Amino acid sequence: MKLSLKFSAFFFVFFGCSDPYTKELIDVQQSAMPVLIRNVNVFNGKDSTLLRGQDVLLERNRIKRIAKNLDFDRTEYEVIDGSDHTLIPGLIDAHVHLSGSGAVPWSIVRANMEYNLSAYLFAGITTVYDLGGIASHIEKLSKKVETGEVVGPSVYHTHIPITVKNAHPVPLTQEMLPWPLKSFVNVLSPLLGDVKEIPEEIERYVDRELDYVKIICDQIPPGSPEITYEQLEVAISAAHSLGYKVFVHVGSPENAVMAVSAGADVLAHGVWRGALLPRQADLIASSKVPIIYTLSGFSNVHRIYNGRYAPSNLDTMLVPSEILSPVTGQDGLRVREQNVMNEFFKDVSSKNDFLRSNFQMLMERGATIIVGTDSSLPGTYAGSTYLQELKMLSEFGLSNYQILNGATYLSSRLFLTSPDFGYIAEGMRADLLMLRGNPLEDLNAIADPTFIIKNGQIVNRLVER
Ligand SMILES: [Zn+2]
CATH class of the missing domain: 3.20.20.140 (Metal-dependent hydrolases)
Incomplete structure (x- = not known):
């Protein structure tokens, strides 16, 4: 056998x-700084309503904080503007x-x-x-x-x-x-x-x-x-x-x-x-x-x-x-x-x-x-x-x-x-998609994510879609 x-x-x-x-389809962006997504609507995977205008802080491979208007020092974070976007679990x-x-x-x-x-x-x-x-x-x-x-x-x-x-x-x-x-x-x-x-x-x-x-x-x-x-x-x-x-x-x-x-x-x-x-x-x-x-x-x-x-x-x-x-x-x-x-x-x-x-x-x-x-x-x-x-x-x-x-x-x-x-909450693994628009209204939002984040790292797509 x-x-x-x-x-x-x-x-x-x-x-x-x-x-x-x-x-070669993808590689990851190595960033030493924690990622902070600002002002994004969140579909957490579980609840049918969006949490509006959230700041989501990622540290290493985890979601560290989710809150409105987090106080932060721009030099310490890689900041992503999440306006008009929805963050969903990978x-x-x-x-x-x-x-x-x-x-x-x-x-x-x-x-x-x-x-x-x-x-x-x-x-x-x-x-x-x-x-x-x-x-x-x-x-x-x-x-x-x-x-x-x-x-x-x-x-x-x-x-x-x-x-x-x-x-x-x-x-x-x-x-x-x-x-x-x-x-x-x-x-x-x-x-x-x-x-x-x-x-x-x-x-x-x-x-x-x-x-x-x-x-x-x-x-x-x-x-x-x-x-x-x-x-x-x-x-x-x-x-x-x-x-x-x-x-x-x-x-x-x-x-x-x-x-x-x-x-x-x-x-x-x-x-x-x-x-x-x-x-x-x-x-x-x-x-x-x-x-x-x-x-x-x-x-x-x-x-x-x-x-x-x-x-x-x-x-x-x-x-x-x-x-x-x-x-x-x-x-x-x-x-x-x-x-x-x-x-x-x-x-x-x-x-x-x-x-x-x-x-x-x-x-x-x-x-x-x-x-x-x-x-x-x-x-x-x-x-x-x-x-x-x-x-x-x-x-x-x-x-x-x-x-x-x-x-x-x-x-x-x-x-x-x-x-x-499979769920966006503090302490969960930072596997996330940031999508233009709202996938709860239009599934096509999933076709072309603005950001794909795996284990807290931003994934680069190397092929034009
Ligand atoms: Zn099968």
């Missing part, structure tokens, strides 16, 4: 001959895969995890939750961000999702990875079998550095094996007894009902594989289990399958053309020549209408919606897809306040009880 992990790590790093990631993408490039099997491009991180931060995302990758690789990256060796969002993560034999993500990942990586998918995937052995299996799973557990409850491709209720319930309660929250990947209404009944803490996708019945929607919403809907991920799959995918300006800026071109317009129809991927894309596409109707049923019943993209799926990329997700949530009926609350404060509490991010 150890050997094959190392072997696969080798290929993850060295696969591919040409490097499409030549662009955004969280609650569903990412840092070790994916988003490339398709007919044009393989290896992933560059550090590049992915810089793309998130470029787009104002200061925290990401990785929902499936090799824990040791991601942990290494997470530490590099923590020590400042790499500039990027803070990274929280799980390991390769827990599943059952021949179930998602095994078939799809096998098809999407280049040889010889595909041969390791089966070996590396944690597979549950006999219920009696599950608690021990979960203990082994969390015996790595990880922040939460992820379990699959879905059929990709349709008709493939699925975890049983008993397996899921035993696995979740084993994880809980070891102090871990559990994210469950779901597809159908039955999956979602099963997951919340079995004790899931978070649903890693919305319900899309069928139409929710009112009683199912009642049960899911009243469980209060937050849902990371990933609308953009599904919608982009639908577009690629129909030859209608078109990258946004930000995609073109941040994603190498070697990744974008093969899915753009008619070129995307090549997905129909694939096997598992074709079945999955076809399934998502034929059920695209359920996405909106199910979402609205859950929203009307007060379900908690969290912002996440599922980057990097083909069509859905690090950083550049986030605004699309926000706009889809808005178009589907959430208020801007609900969206931004689910992108910051609520998201920061999915698995941590007292996080130091």
